[in-house]
Amino acid sequence: MLIFEHSVDKRRNPSQSPRDMADISDLPQSCLRETAPKLPAVSEMQTVRHYTRLSQKNFSIDTQFYPLGSCTMKYNPRACNKYAMLPGLLRKHPLTPAKYNQGTLACLYELQEMLKDVTGMKEVSLSPMAGAQGEFAGVAMIRAYHDARNDDVRSEILVPDAAHGTNPATAVMCGYKAREIPTDKNGDVDLDALRAAVGPQTAGIMLTNPSTLGVFERKIAEIAKIIHEAGGLLYYDGANLNAILGKVRPGDMGFDVIHMNLHKTFSTPHGGGGPGAGPVGVSERLVPYLPVPMVTYDDKSYRIISEDDCPNTIGRLSAHMGNTGVLLRAYIYARLLGAEGMVRVADYATLNANYMMVRLKEKGFDMAYPERRATHEFILTLKKQAKELGVTAMDIAKRILDYGFHAPTTYFPLLVPECFLIEPTETESKYELDAFIEAMAEILQECHRDAEMVKAAPHTLPVRRLDDVRAARQLDLVWKKNA
Amino acid sequence: MLIFEHSVDKRRNPSQSPRDMADISDLPQSCLRETAPKLPAVSEMQTVRHYTRLSQKNFSIDTQFYPLGSCTMKYNPRACNKYAMLPGLLRKHPLTPAKYNQGTLACLYELQEMLKDVTGMKEVSLSPMAGAQGEFAGVAMIRAYHDARNDDVRSEILVPDAAHGTNPATAVMCGYKAREIPTDKNGDVDLDALRAAVGPQTAGIMLTNPSTLGVFERKIAEIAKIIHEAGGLLYYDGANLNAILGKVRPGDMGFDVIHMNLHKTFSTPHGGGGPGAGPVGVSERLVPYLPVPMVTYDDKSYRIISEDDCPNTIGRLSAHMGNTGVLLRAYIYARLLGAEGMVRVADYATLNANYMMVRLKEKGFDMAYPERRATHEFILTLKKQAKELGVTAMDIAKRILDYGFHAPTTYFPLLVPECFLIEPTETESKYELDAFIEAMAEILQECHRDAEMVKAAPHTLPVRRLDDVRAARQLDLVWKKNA
Amino acid sequence: MPFIPHTEAETKTMLDAIGVDSIEQLFDEIPAELRINKLSNVPVAMSEMEIGRLMSDRAEQDAHLQCFIGAGSYEHHIPAAVWEITTRGEFYSAYTPYQAEASQGTLQLLYEYQTMMAEIMVMEVSNASLYDGGSALAEAVLMAVRSQRKKTAKRIIMPRAVNPNYRRTVRSIVSSQNIELIEVDYDKASGQIVIEDGCADNNDISALIIPQPNFFGVIEEVDALTNWAHKHNILVIGVVNPIAMQLLKAPGQWGESGADIVCGEGQPLGIPLSSGGPYFGFMCCKEKFVRQMPGRIIGRTVDVEGKQGFSLTLQAREQHIRRSKATSNICTNQGLMVTAATIHMSLLGADGLARVAAASHKNTLSLITAISKIDGVKVAFNNPCFHESVIQLARPASEVLDELIQYGILGGYDLSKDYPELGNAIVICATETKTDADIAAYSEAMHAVMHDLPIASNDQ
Amino acid sequence: MPFIPHTEAETKTMLDAIGVDSIEQLFDEIPAELRINKLSNVPVAMSEMEIGRLMSDRAEQDAHLQCFIGAGSYEHHIPAAVWEITTRGEFYSAYTPYQAEASQGTLQLLYEYQTMMAEIMVMEVSNASLYDGGSALAEAVLMAVRSQRKKTAKRIIMPRAVNPNYRRTVRSIVSSQNIELIEVDYDKASGQIVIEDGCADNNDISALIIPQPNFFGVIEEVDALTNWAHKHNILVIGVVNPIAMQLLKAPGQWGESGADIVCGEGQPLGIPLSSGGPYFGFMCCKEKFVRQMPGRIIGRTVDVEGKQGFSLTLQAREQHIRRSKATSNICTNQGLMVTAATIHMSLLGADGLARVAAASHKNTLSLITAISKIDGVKVAFNNPCFHESVIQLARPASEVLDELIQYGILGGYDLSKDYPELGNAIVICATETKTDADIAAYSEAMHAVMHDLPIASNDQ
Numbered sequence A, B: 001m002l003i004f005e006h007s008v009d010k011r012r013n014p015s016q017s018p019r020d021m022a023d024i025s026d027l028p029q030s031c032l033r034e035t036a037p038k039l040p041a042v043s044e045m046q047t048v049r050h051y052t053r054l055s056q057k058n059f060s061i062d063t064q065f066y067p068l069g070s071c072t073m074k075y076n077p078r079a080c081n082k083y084a085m086l087p088g089l090l091r092k093h094p095l096t097p098a099k100y101n102q103g104t105l106a107c108l109y110e111l112q113e114m115l116k117d118v119t120g121m122k123e124v125s126l127s128p129m130a131g132a133q134g135e136f137a138g139v140a141m142i143r144a145y146h147d148a149r150n151d152d153v154r155s156e157i158l159v160p161d162a163a164h165g166t167n168p169a170t171a172v173m174c175g176y177k178a179r180e181i182p183t184d185k186n187g188d189v190d191l192d193a194l195r196a197a198v199g200p201q202t203a204g205i206m207l208t209n210p211s212t213l214g215v216f217e218r219k220i221a222e223i224a225k226i227i228h229e230a231g232g233l234l235y236y237d238g239a240n241l242n243a244i245l246g247k248v249r250p251g252d253m254g255f256d257v258i259h260m261n262l263h264k265t266f267s268t269p270h271g272g273g274g275p276g277a278g279p280v281g282v283s284e285r286l287v288p289y290l291p292v293p294m295v296t297y298d299d300k301s302y303r304i305i306s307e308d309d310c311p312n313t314i315g316r317l318s319a320h321m322g323n324t325g326v327l328l329r330a331y332i333y334a335r336l337l338g339a340e341g342m343v344r345v346a347d348y349a350t351l352n353a354n355y356m357m358v359r360l361k362e363k364g365f366d367m368a369y370p371e372r373r374a375t376h377e378f379i380l381t382l383k384k385q386a387k388e389l390g391v392t393a394m395d396i397a398k399r400i401l402d403y404g405f406h407a408p409t410t411y412f413p414l415l416v417p418e419c420f421l422i423e424p425t426e427t428e429s430k431y432e433l434d435a436f437i438e439a440m441a442e443i444l445q446e447c448h449r450d451a452e453m454v455k456a457a458p459h460t461l462p463v464r465r466l467d468d469v470r471a472a473r474q475l476d477l478v479w480k481k482n483a
Numbered sequence C, D: 001m002p003f004i005p006h007t008e009a010e011t012k013t014m015l016d017a018i019g020v021d022s023i024e025q026l027f028d029e030i031p032a033e034l035r036i037n038k039l040s041n042v043p044v045a046m047s048e049m050e051i052g053r054l055m056s057d058r059a060e061q062d063a064h065l066q067c068f069i070g071a072g073s074y075e076h077h078i079p080a081a082v083w084e085i086t087t088r089g090e091f092y093s094a095y096t097p098y099q100a101e102a103s104q105g106t107l108q109l110l111y112e113y114q115t116m117m118a119e120i121m122v123m124e125v126s127n128a129s130l131y132d133g134g135s136a137l138a139e140a141v142l143m144a145v146r147s148q149r150k151k152t153a154k155r156i157i158m159p160r161a162v163n164p165n166y167r168r169t170v171r172s173i174v175s176s177q178n179i180e181l182i183e184v185d186y187d188k189a190s191g192q193i194v195i196e197d198g199c200a201d202n203n204d205i206s207a208l209i210i211p212q213p214n215f216f217g218v219i220e221e222v223d224a225l226t227n228w229a230h231k232h233n234i235l236v237i238g239v240v241n242p243i244a245m246q247l248l249k250a251p252g253q254w255g256e257s258g259a260d261i262v263c264g265e266g267q268p269l270g271i272p273l274s275s276g277g278p279y280f281g282f283m284c285c286k287e288k289f290v291r292q293m294p295g296r297i298i299g300r301t302v303d304v305e306g307k308q309g310f311s312l313t314l315q316a317r318e319q320h321i322r323r324s325k326a327t328s329n330i331c332t333n334q335g336l337m338v339t340a341a342t343i344h345m346s347l348l349g350a351d352g353l354a355r356v357a358a359a360s361h362k363n364t365l366s367l368i369t370a371i372s373k374i375d376g377v378k379v380a381f382n383n384p385c386f387h388e389s390v391i392q393l394a395r396p397a398s399e400v401l402d403e404l405i406q407y408g409i410l411g412g413y414d415l416s417k418d419y420p421e422l423g424n425a426i427v428i429c430a431t432e433t434k435t436d437a438d439i440a441a442y443s444e445a446m447h448a449v450m451h452d453l454p455i456a457s458n459d460q
């Protein structure tokens, strides 16, 4: 039932608004609306009950193992939420002069400093509001760099075919053409193809390392050399930073600019879709172009750096400091981990992934890159099952839900057929991994025994398999009474 | 799975305790324990996931209609929880001198004053921690009153047979015999039997009005007269105060002492069993005996009244002010309702109960007292169904769970066979009541169609019907590894 | 190990299963020369108790200023239930609902949100959020340009009366796409947008941005502006305050055919001020433009048994399907904020939100009426304002604001940087959270500051 | 209408269905002369925004004192997860689990709680909570008396070293049942209980109460006391601090056969100080006494399909079944507090709780070592203490405590009312929440107070 269906005309919930409807007769009639919007008229309890019950229809980290590759679904410490939501912090208006908001700024400044260390970059700006906005900031800085040198023939950004969709989309938003580079059979960038593609038109390359194929790009130094020699810059998509925290730094690999997905590596919640935070870090030469605002520290106090201080900035990507509350959560998380704890993240994320990869191989699954180490994630391909048994990766994913686990990422990266991208993260115990592995083995048996049942999955969720085609064809995006 | 089954030896959760194990070698070896308790060794996420998932196995007001008679399961406003849990309030040590805890005391004092008004009693003490402790305080005051007058032949407390179990149990804890008074066929106290039972041995009577039979005791004035003339006192069990808030006051009915269940009428949460709060109010003559501590106001500040101020107090029922945090919730609730809102509680609780009674009658159910008005609750008897169809009230109650409603109170009061005590409360909408009524009607059909299915209910809950006999016979109260 | 459940024994078993001796070995594909072994600028771990105390101390700093700043972020009452439910693990710790069957809670909520926003704006469709108001406006500009492919140039009218930080954001985001942003001025008396008559003559303008109310709190002539734009084949992008829309004419009803795209900042709908974020941007449009809309959109559909269900739809607009041809690069959005806003709107209802809007209007009016009686304080514009107003001072704004802090008052936002032509001007706001006493305190403080009186003692 | 969903139209429909004209008519069985029409001392309704502001203001008063009081209630770190999960609606707003199948969440949790408490105390069984530590001790006394029906009299040894407020509570609760409470003294040098040799000669003592640690923080000779009691056929009731039990010998291991009943205050296990409540009382006992135990008990059983499940058991002890013959009148208990405590114990584990205990011990030791160097300050007892200690002062305790407040310090609990023979004595406590800096600040403040130095300025 929808909340609107609980609604009864004229019902009010008086505790939640001013006692009286203030007089607004000073406003000209012509600017007023004639009818109130038809929002639900429900009691406080109806709202609480409705949304509490809706929440129970979600899978989430707090309730299920959620090995969604590339998304780093790890435990979101409750302390991060509690202390980022202290009333004193929530009450702060974004336009409060810095000198009266030193508490928040201290956290942001220290976060900037920690992120510099973790990435090996020269400076960090926190304001991008998600990975994709970080990418935008990064590529915009690459553009600003070339523009500043009057190097205006550069029109292309190179993107491996395994890249996340945000990478090519970002290149285009920054006015570039996205050019795809193929992957070789071991999951590395095809260097010959790269060499062939590079030229004076190359503004830069966007890479994830480890890549979205779950392997570490071993020839990164060589790639950096090729790109830099052509006058291009290297962009690092930090979505997979969890794999290498404290092990190897993008700055040391030769990257010029990087975004981080704090909602992945720094464990801020995904919230059913967001908010995230996508700070960017840059090497020396891109410092002038960083997006504002940033935080600096001088004379014993924290100060905001804005457009006035940075004439060459690419500008502002949001009205204020981006998703500040998310940044505070990341800050708290970083302090809880400390330097040692951060290194361990990569250790155990990698251990978990390699363990699962080996055990799933034993159970009869095929890996996309069987000769490679898994990083914090790995890819399994169900090509054989699709062909022999007629069950697709999608079918098996839906069946996994019936076992009480969220499914891995399916059909991404696009170049591996019928694939699962599996990322267990470091916060899952061996017990959970084993339970998932057993479930996968059992489902494989089911595919042999009763493929039709698997293809009809899920069987135990609030709804059975949904008709996505109908959703797109018969658009129903807004509820209408008696529709 | 139990939390202990997630446990792995030597696992630690370091964020939650001091970094180092401090040296305790100054303590004599002989007083130390040799092995640590086997508490679960689980990660923070395992704990969060385990208890989040457990919570989802509960029915609750926030998720279901919960018409549990005598329990007043109404909406617990979230504001009450939020503002009673402000850090500044939680941080206050109970032995903080009153002058440094004026904020909390102001709330408690104002609550006392409001409760006086609502009950028509002379003074109120907040400290009893639940209804039953309020009853204890009340009867102990009755005893103290008689003792102070050297009236030491009084040995009995009269209790109607419909009374809640805590009433007779309380009488005994206070050193009295509990003597049962029968109910007449209309649900009133049998006055002849009462007259016959009253005598010089009568210390007092404990009454609920409206009674647990869901009807208002019309002859209350006469009962008061009979008891008072015999030198006894009248105790009011305030569990049903929701029915009469702002309509009629126990003090005006002639009661000498009353407890309130704030966790019912004042909407503090039941928390799966507690905590509650059972403040007591008294008429003039019992004022000297009130339990301490209480709060008073003088010279512009709030002060705690303790044993030193009240030589005749029955004493202290807890180390401090009882369940202070519950009292704060009740205070907030009372302020949100205001005087007008309180009166409306009784109005709509009564409207909902009478509506359900009438509609269920239409659907073919028998009422225990069909000639009476329902108060905030009413009793339905399934005697006929039990006899004709072999389904008990318990069977139907379990079947109701399958429909997504909590069951009403069953088999209480004991004198009505196969009974449901149904209390919808004022916070449920007509929509919910109608849905419940329809479900009841449908179940009645099911009883005719397929009684066996109903007797095997519930069918859709986390467990099927549990073996209570086994639970009591093969005691398993504590988990043991490999047991 | 914080948040890592492995014991030594388990680690050993797992390494054995993999066939390596140490975790270190799992990193053997990383070139040795790139490896680092520790982080030098990350401090040692704190316990939750320690960080809790640190954060509490930091949160206490300047925690009790009464805020009279609006300027894009508004302090409104937020019911306790909003965040208690929003932060339930099942909402808080879920990902984007890619597996629809395991995410019906979030998906249904988002569908309800879309419906509520469409209702408020009187528009046909809504998406499921963008980052914030500023970036939503940038996306609206890009969307308008995509929808006006036939135009010879990409020109957008972006009045100076639009929030300056939004204008900056738009500029940063659309600058690489050859879009020209034309800033038109406001009338010095009324504070309303003025558009020169000939400016649309070349038929090369894609869209006009109309703020309602504008950054000065002034109510715009939306009907006339909309009709003018449509007459010149210019799309109308409304950038509106959702609380104001409870009382003011909705964008879908502007002029003869309504705004084409509406966006804005969702923060006033249940999101705390929180130093500027996370907030959320909303966007609605006419159905004919829905395939140009950026961001997630949820559709209602049925399952194989015909039961109602919800899923992400029109994904062919999005980066994960369409890659370089997507309508936007947005992926992660502000889902949790929308969760809060949906619960907030459900708790207040249309009636409650209208009261909030009216009380905010009334309080602001009371405040400016009171302070404009003070010598050296005057209201800048003669047109009605909604819940903000520009005040001109006889002393430098920054000095006045600094002195108001001594009275515990954040007195407004200094306009001198963005609108130097207004002189010593600030924009102030008093929402429904302000009591008569708060307003009186502001006005007394302003009086004292303007007349250099000593600060009244706080203890009585 | 706050929290009431009925519209006028619905009310009308419902009244019609009932067949009455007005709600008022539904009250027609109440004698008219008893009716009132309004409440005169209840103020008009506040909105949530208004009460929120009022409560926030009240919560701010004196909110920042550093607390060095223990005396039965202890400030410990509580993980954020504890109350975020405990206040989930499904736990918060459920009733006592009468319908077991619809309450497996709470029931399983309580079974886990019982197991944890039995583990900590090394006892065979545990109930699911009583109101608080003081009333739990009273129930333990009643239980001991019931278990010793053969005794000629009902006498209980309740040492003066037991928390004075617990002793008062016990007295109030058991006083009507002809139970004699014998208060034995403590040794002035060691602070430990002393029992006169002949006091058990009449074989009429039902139980001995042993506090561990006692109210002075002193560690008792539990083995000797237990053996002495059992030799005289006296039951042993331990009243213990659950944090101390992480390090000290558990009651089940006292002497040769262990304590018989153990009870105490559960507050240190994840419950905020909150001006004294809600807390929860715990109670464990030897299995042979389980049918005398008061309160709810949860048992594990199976459903009709053999699947594990949990339900209330041994209900024949309880008032709702046994009525006047019940073991206690308790009905509503402290379920939600137990929910918090169970999550708390799960989050800290035995290792974490032991660290908390050890750090609290160490901090208290550091504090008393530091302040006892100050002229006019001395430690009262020579026996080891756990995490509290009695300090004797050369000036009146209440004066010293009042002056410490000026330094932001709640310096301890004044013993002069309860133990006048100790002179100007206070009992102080420094749990793991105190940093070295906090302890140094206390000690400097004490130095200043005892030497009448001016208060150091707070701003640097």
Ligand SMILES: Cc1ncc(COP(=O)(O)O)c(C=O)c1O
Pocket (backbone or CB within 6 Å): A070, A071, A130, A131, A132, A133, A164, A166, A208, A212, A237, A239, A240, A261, A276, A277, A278, C330, C331, C332
């Ligand atoms: C590899 C990769 N790059 C970029 C992104 C985009 O990040 P965001 O969703 O935070 O915008 C993602 C997110 O899924 C990703 O996995």
Ligand SMILES: Cc1ncc(COP(=O)(O)O)c(C=O)c1O
Pocket (backbone or CB within 6 Å): B070, B071, B130, B131, B132, B133, B164, B166, B167, B208, B212, B237, B239, B240, B261, B276, B277, B278, D330, D331, D332
């Ligand atoms: C009629 C009646 N009296 C007394 C009580 C006991 O109150 P409490 O559970 O708060 O101890 C109850 C509780 O169910 C009750 O319904």
